[in-house]
Amino acid sequence: MRKPFIGGNWKMNTDGKSAVELAKAVAQKCQQLLSKVDVSVCPPFVYLSAVKNALGSSGIGLGAQDVYFEAKGAFTGEISCQMLKDVGCKYVIIGHSERRHVIKETDAIINKKLIAAIDAGLLPIFCVGELLEERKAGKTESVVKEQIQKGMAGITAQKAKAITIAYEPVWAIGTGLNATPQQAQEVHLMIRQLIAVMYNKELAEQIIIQYGGSVKADNAAELAGQPDVDGFLVGGASLKADDFAAIVKAAAEKKK
Numbered sequence: 043m044r045k046p047f048i049g050g051n052w053k054m055n056t057d058g059k060s061a062v063e064l065a066k067a068v069a070q071k072c073q074q075l076l077s078k079v080d081v082s083v084c085p086p087f088v089y090l091s092a093v094k095n096a097l098g099s100s101g102i103g104l105g106a107q108d109v110y111f112e113a114k115g116a117f118t119g120e121i122s123c124q125m126l127k128d129v130g131c132k133y134v135i136i137g138h139s140e141r142r143h144v145i146k147e148t149d150a151i152i153n154k155k156l157i158a159a160i161d162a163g164l165l166p167i168f169c170v171g172e173l174l175e176e177r178k179a180g181k182t183e184s185v186v187k188e189q190i191q192k193g194m195a196g197i198t199a200q201k202a203k204a205i206t207i208a209y210e211p212v213w214a215i216g217t218g219l220n221a222t223p224q225q226a227q228e229v230h231l232m233i234r235q236l237i238a239v240m241y242n243k244e245l246a247e248q249i250i251i252q253y254g255g256s257v258k259a260d261n262a263a264e265l266a267g268q269p270d271v272d273g274f275l276v277g278g279a280s281l282k283a284d285d286f287a288a289i290v291k292a293a294a295e296k297k298k
């Protein structure tokens with residue numbers, strides 16, 4: 043049985059004070075649901091330590107929004123996996139669409155980051171998803187497949203167990219246009235079947251596949267009701283503790 047997993051991706055938002063306040067409020071509102079779901083928050087790098095302190099022993103996991111694949115050295119501005127471990131991170135988002143499309147991160151870079159993160163003992167949240175033109179052109183399946191095949195290239199089944207996949211159609215991120223539950227389910231099932239082919243049935247059954255893209259308190263329950271939707275990666279709505287807690291609750295009440 044897969045335990046739903048909800049991540050809050052705060053992106054480049056909050057400041058020192060509001061990050062701590064948000065973390066405390068999320069911990070207080072979500073703590074009692076942790077027997078049914080896993081929850082993490084991913085603040086900007088500079089607030090990771092402060093948020094870790096604010097989360098205390100709540101059981102909410104700390105995640106970073108990105109990482110660099112080299113272990114150390116002359117990589118000005120980059121952050122290593124070990125540094126993330128050092129400040130208490132359990133998770134790291136890799137290959138988010140804003141990094142793919144704004145920062146121009148390639149599948150090859152994402153692959154190196156996934157490998158480095160797993161080797162360091164971090165749990166990656168590996169994001170995939172098609173652009174609107176790709177969906178309109180009927181290329182959703184081929185785009186998502188290619189992202190997964192290239193992103194997970196060379197990663198063994200044993201190591202792939204560390205990965206959560208987040209299906210985030212780019213056209214649904216921050217736009218208010220969420221995928222319909224049927225659209226999400228269709229792609230999630232395709233991803234699970236692909237994992238069975240690339241690896242094995244057992245991993246396909248176990249792997250957590252989150253949906254992301256304009257998840258809100260009022261659409262979370264229906265999306266969570268889809269058999270292959272195992273939780274969410276939440277952007278905008280993760281910045282308000284009440285909204286995020288309502289989404290976490292909807293995932294916790296997922297019908298088995």
Ligand code: PGA
Binds near residue numbers: 051210217254255277
């Ligand atoms: P959104 O972002 O919930 O604001 O659409 C989701 C994400 O980018 O992870």
